[in-house]
Amino acid sequence: MSEALIIGTPNSGKSLLFNRLTGMNQKVANFPGITVDISYGPMLANPALELVDFPGVYSLHSISEEERIAVRAFKKSLADEHLDYVICILDASRLEKGLHFAMQVLRECQLHGKPMLIAANMIDVLTKHDMHLDTRGLERSLGVPVLPISAKTGQGLRELEQAMDKNQVSQHQHVPVNFKAISDVELRRMAHNLAEDCGPKGDLLIRSQARLDAFFLHTWTGGAAFFLIMYLLFQSIFTWSAPAMDAVGASLAWMAALVLPLITPGVIRDFVKDALFGGIGAFLVFVPQIFVLTMVVGILEDSGYLARAAVICHQPLRIFGLTGKSFIPMLSGVACAIPGIYAARTVDSPYKRWLTYFAIPLMPCSARLPVYTLIIAAFIPAREALGGLVGLQGLAMFMVYFFGMMCGLLVTSLVSRVGPHSQQDMPFVLEMPPYRLPSWKPLLRNSWNRARHFVTKAGAIIFLVTVIIWILGYFPNGGTDLGASWLGRMGKIIEPIFRPLGLDWKYGVALLSSFLAREVFVGTLGTLYGIEGADNDMVPLVDQIQSSGLPVASGVALLIMFAIALQCVSTLAILRKESNSLKLPVQMFIAYAVFSYCAAWIGYQVVQLF
Amino acid sequence: MIKTLWELMQGEKCLVQGFSQALDESYRVRLMELGFHPGEQVTCVQVPRLGAPKLYRVNNTIYSLDDSVATLVDIRVSE
Ligand SMILES: Nc1nc2c(ncn2[C@@H]2O[C@H](COP(=O)(O)OP(=O)(O)O)[C@@H](O)[C@H]2O)c(=O)[nH]1
Numbered sequence: 001m002s003e004a005l006i007i008g009t010p011n012s013g014k015s016l017l018f019n020r021l022t023g024m025n026q027k028v029a030n031f032p033g034i035t036v037d038i039s040y041g042p043m044l045a046n047p048a049l050e051l052v053d054f055p056g057v058y059s060l061h062s063i064s065e066e067e068r069i070a071v072r073a074f075k076k077s078l079a080d081e082h083l084d085y086v087i088c089i090l091d092a093s094r095l096e097k098g099l100h101f102a103m104q105v106l107r108e109c110q111l112h113g114k115p116m117l118i119a120a121n122m123i124d125v126l127t128k129h130d131m132h133l134d135t136r137g138l139e140r141s142l143g144v145p146v147l148p149i150s151a152k153t154g155q156g157l158r159e160l161e162q163a164m165d166k167n168q169v170s171q172h173q174h175v176p177v178n179f180k181a182i183s184d185v186e187l188r189r190m191a192h193n194l195a196e197d198c199g200p201k202g203d204l205l206i207r208s209q210a211r212l213d214a215f216f217l218h219t220w221t222g223g224a225a226f227f228l229i230m231y232l233l234f235q236s237i238f239t240w241s242a243p244a245m246d247a248v249g250a251s252l253a254w255m256a257a258l259v260l261p262l263i264t265p266g267v268i269r270d271f272v273k274d275a276l277f278g279g280i281g282a283f284l285v286f287v288p289q290i291f292v293l294t295m296v297v298g299i300l301e302d303s304g305y306l307a308r309a310a311v312i313c314h315q316p317l318r319i320f321g322l323t324g325k326s327f328i329p330m331l332s333g334v335a336c337a338i339p340g341i342y343a344a345r346t347v348d349s350p351y352k353r354w355l356t357y358f359a360i361p362l363m364p365c366s367a368r369l370p371v372y373t374l375i376i377a378a379f380i381p382a383r384e385a386l387g388g389l390v391g392l393q394g395l396a397m398f399m400v401y402f403f404g405m406m407c408g409l410l411v412t413s414l415v416s417r418v419g420p421h422s423q424q425d426m427p428f429v430l431e432m433p434p435y436r437l438p439s440w441k442p443l444l445r446n447s448w449n450r451a452r453h454f455v456t457k458a459g460a461i462i463f464l465v466t467v468i469i470w471i472l473g474y475f476p477n478g479g480t481d482l483g484a485s486w487l488g489r490m491g492k493i494i495e496p497i498f499r500p501l502g503l504d505w506k507y508g509v510a511l512l513s514s515f516l517a518r519e520v521f522v523g524t525l526g527t528l529y530g531i532e533g534a535d536n537d538m539v540p541l542v543d544q545i546q547s548s549g550l551p552v553a554s555g556v557a558l559l560i561m562f563a564i565a566l567q568c569v570s571t572l573a574i575l576r577k578e579s580n581s582l583k584l585p586v587q588m589f590i591a592y593a594v595f596s597y598c599a600a601w602i603g604y605q606v607v608q609l610f
Numbered sequence: 611m612i613k614t615l616w617e618l619m620q621g622e623k624c625l626v627q628g629f630s631q632a633l634d635e636s637y638r639v640r641l642m643e644l645g646f647h648p649g650e651q652v653t654c655v656q657v658p659r660l661g662a663p664k665l666y667r668v669n670n671t672i673y674s675l676d677d678s679v680a681t682l683v684d685i686r687v688s689e
Contacts, residue, residue, distance in 0.1 A: 059643045063636045094671050100643055184639070188647060204670040210655065213665065213672075217658040311674050315661045318676070324663075427637045428663060428676040429644065 002166065003050045003082045004043075007074065008089035009101050010056035011433050013121040016151040017089055018053040019442050021045075021161070037449070045161045049084070052077070060104040061184075064424045066350045078112040084166045085115040092120040092133050092148065093204045096195035099138075103187050106142065107179035115169045116144045119160060124150040131200035138198045143175035152439075212435050216308045226312050229305065230331060236296050237289055237335040238366075244288035252281045270479055271470070279466030282516055283459055283570060286338050287451045293332050293339035294447040297346065300328070302438035306346065307430055314428065320409040321416025323349060323428060326356040330408070333363030337571040341578050342450060349426035355412045357575060357584065361566045361592065362408030364401040367518040371562050372400050374522050374538050378545040379555035404563040407599075458573040465569045469513055482527050487512060497597075501561075501604050502554035515567045553607035557600040564596035613687060615666065616680035618654040624685035626650050633682040645669050646683060 008014040022041035039053040054077075055070050062068040077083055088105045090098025102118055109116040118138070126133055138146040145163055149156035163169065182190070216222045256277045263269040300306040306328070314324030325347040333340030340360040347353040380396045472487040473479070482488055483506075491509030498508050506528040514521035519535065526534020526541045534541040566572065566589050575585040618624055626648050629638045645668035646652065655672060656665040663676040675683075 059640060061636070061639050061643070063640055094669060096669055097643070097645055097671065188642060209672070213656055217656055217662075217665070219659045222658070307674070311658060311663050311665075314663050314676060427634075427640070427679045428674070429641065429679055430663070430674045431644075432665060432672040432674055 001050055001082065002048065002084045003052060003077075003080070004084050004087060004164065005052045005054055005074075005077060006087045006089060007054045007105060008056060009058050009091075009098065011431060012056070012089050012091045012098065013151040014053065014056055014089050015039075015442060016439065017119065017121065017149070018051060019445075020151055020154070020157060022051055043161075043164070046164070049164070059101060060108065063426055064350050066424070075108060075112075078108055078114050083114060085117060085169045087117050087119055087164070089119045089121050089151075091122050093122045093125045093200065095120075095133070095199035096191055099195055100188055100191035103142070103179065103191055106144065106175065107182070107187070110175060110179050115166075115173045117163060117169050118142070118144055118146040120146055120148045121151050123148040123155060124153045125204060126200050129200070129202070129204055131202060131204070133200060134198035138194065141176070141194055141198070143173060143177075145169065145172045209432075209434050213308070213432070216305070217311060222308075222312065226309065229300075229309070233296050233300070233328070234331060234335065237293055237332065237339070241288035241292040244292075245285050248284050248288065249281060252277055252284070267474075267478065270474065274474075274479075275467050275470035278470070279463045282466055283455070283462040286336065286570060287455060289336050290339050290342060290454050291447045291451045293335075293343060294450040295443055297328060297332075297343050298443040298446055299438050301346065302436065302443065304433045304435040307432050310430060311432075320359075320413045321355055322359070322412055323347065323352045324430075325349075326352060326359070329356050330359055330363055333360040333365060334405075336365050336367070337361050337363065337568065338454070338574050341571070341574050342454075344578070349424065351424040352426075354424070354579070354584075355416055357579060358415055358588065359408035359412050361568070361571055361588070362404050362411065362564060364404040364563065365518075367568070368404075368562055370519040370522050370535065370538075371514075372397060372559065374525075374541065374545075375555050375558050375562075376400075377538060377542045378550075379552050400559050400563055403560070407564055407595075411595075453577075454574065457577045458570060461573045461576075462570050466516055469516055473513065482509070482524070488528075501557040501600055502551050503558070507558070511561075511567070515569055517570070518562060518568060521562075551608075553604045556607045557604040560603045561596045561600040564592055564599055566592040612684055614681045615652065615654075615675065615683035615685050616664070616677050618652075618664075618666075618685065618687065620654055620657045622687060623651055623653045624687045626652060627684040627686050629684065630682040633679075637679070641679070641683070644673065645671060651688065652685065 006014055006018055018039060021043050023044045038055060040050055043049045043051050054074060057067055057070050057074075059067075060071050060074070062071050078086070086105060086109055088102045090102050092098070098120075106116055120133055120135065120138075123133065133148055135146045135148050147156055147160045147163055149160050151157075179187070216225055256273060260269060260273055263272060297306070300309065306325075309327065310324030312324065313327035317324055317326055326344075329340045329344040329347065331340075332343045337360050340363065341357065344353050344356045344360065347356055376393050376396045380393045383392045384390065385392045385395060469487070472490065473482055473485050475486055477484050479485075488505070488509055491505040491512060494508045494512075495505040498504070498511075506525060509528060510521045510525040513524045522538065522541070523535035525545075526532070529541060529544045531540045531544060572585040572589060575588065576582055579585070612627060613624075614630075615624070615626075626646055628648055629641070633641075641647075650668060653667040654664060655667045658664070661677070663674040664680065665672055665674050666680075667673075
C-alpha cells in the first residue's frame with residue numbers, strides 16, 4: 001500500500017482538507033509518546049492511497065519534547081519506502097509563515113529523496129479580498145507543484161486530487177536550490193522575499209475580528225461574555241448529557257431485567273447483575289459527558305473563542321503556575337475529572353498540561369456531591385445563619401467546594417515552584433485565530449472518537465477493578481453479609497488507620513469500595529448499616545449516622561478526605577492513558593492519599609478543640 | 611528609542627530590533643519563525659486590562675504574548 005503524508009502548521013486547515021479527501025472513512029490512532037491523535041484513511045478518489053494526517057507542528061525546530069517526538073516521527077516516515085510523497089498545506093493568507101514551514105519540510109524531503117506538493121489553502125479568503133496568489137511564481141522558485149485550494153469551499157480540490165499521483169508528483173520536482181546547504185537564517189529570508197514577490201499584498205485580516213476582539217477582551221463586556229459562555233459550558237455538561245446518562249442507565253436496567261430472569265439465582269446471577277451490569281454501567285455513564293464536553297470544547301476551539309478565553313484567564317492562573325489554557329479543563333473537572341483530563345489536550349505546553357493534571361482531580365466533581373450531601377446532612381444543623389441570609393448546610397457545601405478548588409490551586413503553585421522544572425514548557429505565544437463558524441461534521445466525529453477512546457482504553461481496567469471489588473465484597477459468604485466478606489475484613493484490618501479520625505471499619509469499607517466511583521460510598525455505608533437503597537433516599541442513613549454518635553470532627557475529616565483523595569479508578573485509568581505514563585497516576589494517587597489523610601487529621605484535631 | 615515589545619501601547623507600531631539574552635534560544639527561533647524577526651513591523655492591536663497578555667499583529671496574523679515573553683523582545687517604536 002502506498003502512502004501520502006499531509007503536514008502543516010496548526011490552523012492551516014489540515015484537518016478539514018484531510019476530511020475532504022478521505023470522507024468519513026478514517027481511523028484514529030494514538031500518536032506514540034504524545035497526547036495527540038493521528039488520523040489515517042484511504043483517499044476517496046483513489047482508495048489505493050492511504051492518507052496520513054500528521055499532527056500539526058509550528059516548525060521542524062522543536063521546543064518541547066513532545067514536538068521533538070512528532071518531528072522525529074516525521075523524519076522517520078520520510079525514510080519509509082511506502083511513503084510516496086508529502087503534501088504540505090499552508091495558509092495562503094499568512095504566506096510567509098507557511099512558506100517558511102514548507103521550505104523546512106522541503107529541505108527534509110530533499111534530504112530523503114521524497115517528492116513534495118504544496119496545497120495553498122484558504123484561497124477563498126484571498127478571492128474575497130480581490131487578491132491573488134502567484135502559484136506559478138512559487139512553483140518556479142520552489143520547484144514543486146503548488147495548488148491553490150480552499151478546503152472550505154472545495155475550490156481547487158478536483159485539481160489537487162488529479163495532481164495527487166505518484167508519477168506526476170515525481171515528474172514535477174525541479175527544486176532549483178540545494179536546501180540542505182541553506183542556513184536557517186537564509187531560509188527565513190527566502191521565505192520573506194518569496195512571500196513579498198508572490199503573495200497577496202495588503203490587509204487580509206477581517207475587520208470584524210478586531211471588533212469582536214474589542215468586545216470579547218474588554219474588561220466589562222468581555223468579562224460578562226466570559227462568565228456567560230463558561231456558565232453555558234458548565235450547564236451543557238449537566239443538561240445535555242444528563243438525559244443521555246439517564247438513557248444509558250435505563251437501557252442497562254432494561255437489559256438486566258431481560259437477561260437476569262434467564263439465569264438461575266446464585267453466584268452467576270449475582271455476578272451478572274452487580275459486577276457485569278454494574279461494572280459496565282460504571283464507565284458507560286461517563287460517555288455522554290465526554291461526548292458533550294468534547295463537542296463544546298471543539299465548538300469553542302473552532303469558533304476562535306478558546307484562544308480569547310485563554311488570554312482572559314492567563315494572568316490569574318499564572319499566579320498558581322498554570323496558563324490561561326488550563327481554565328477550561330479545570331472547569332470541566334468541576335463536573336467530572338475525566339472530560340477535564342481530555343480537555344487538557346488543548347494545553348499546548350506539556351509542562352503546563354502536566355500541572356493542570358494535578359489540579360483537575362481536586363476540582364469538586366459531581367460524584368462527590370452525594371457524599372457531601374450525606375455528611376453535611378448528618379452533621380450540620382439545617383439552620384440559617386447571618387440573619388437568615390444563608391442556610392448553614394448550603395454554606396458548608398459551598399465551603400467544601402471552595403476548599404477543593406483552593407487545594408488544587410495550592411498544589412499547582414507548590415509543584416510549579418518547588419517541583420522539577422522540565423524543559424517541556426512553551427512560551428505564551430498564542431495565535432488568535434479568526435472568529436469562524438464551526439464545521440459540525442468533524443466536531444461530531446471528533447467527539448465520537450473521544451468517547452470511543454475512553455471506552456476502549458479505560459473500559460477494561462475500570463471493569464477489572466469493578467470485578468475485583470465485587471469478588472471481595474461477595475465472598476466467602478455469597479453476598480449475604482458485606483461486613484463478613486473479604487472486603488469487610490479488609491476494612492477491619494485497616495481500621496487502625498481511620499481510628500485517629502474517629503472512624504470505624506464501616507467507613508473504611510465504604511472508602512475502599514468508593515474507589516469505583518465516589519458516590520458508591522453512600523450506598524455501601526447504607527448496606528453496612530442494614531439500610532437498603534441509601535443511595536436513593538439518604539434520610540434513614542442520616543438518622544443512623546446521627547444516632548451512632550459519630551463526632552462532628554469525624555464528619556469534617558471525611559469531607560476533607562473526599563475533597564482531596566484521588567479515589568476514582570476511572571480518573572486514574574484515563575490519566576494513565578493521556579499522560580502516557582503509569583508513574584503519574586501512581587504518584588498522584590499516593591501523594592493525594594497522604595495529603596488527604598494529613599489534612600483530614602488536622603481538620604479532626606482542630607474541630608476537637610472546640 | 612529602544613523599548614521592549616511589552617511597553618508598546620495599543621495602536622502603536624514598531625520594528626523588532628532583537629531579543630534579550632535572557633530569552634531561551636529555542637523560544638527565539640520560534641518567535642522568528644512566527645514572524646517576529648528583526649526588521650519586521652509589529653503592531654500592538656489590543657491591550658486587555660489587568661495585566662493580561664497583549665495582542666500583537668505581525669503580517670496577517672495576530673498573536674497574544676504575555677509579559678514573560680514580550681519583555682524580552684527589543685523594539686524601536688516607528689512613526
Ligand atoms: N475560509 C476558509 N476557512 C478554512 C479553510 N480551510 C480551513 N478553514 C477553517 O480554518 C480553521 C482551522 O482549520 P483546521 O482544519 O481545524 O486546521 P488545522 O489546525 O490545520 O487542522 C477551521 O475553522 C476551518 O473551518 C479554507 O479554505 N477557507
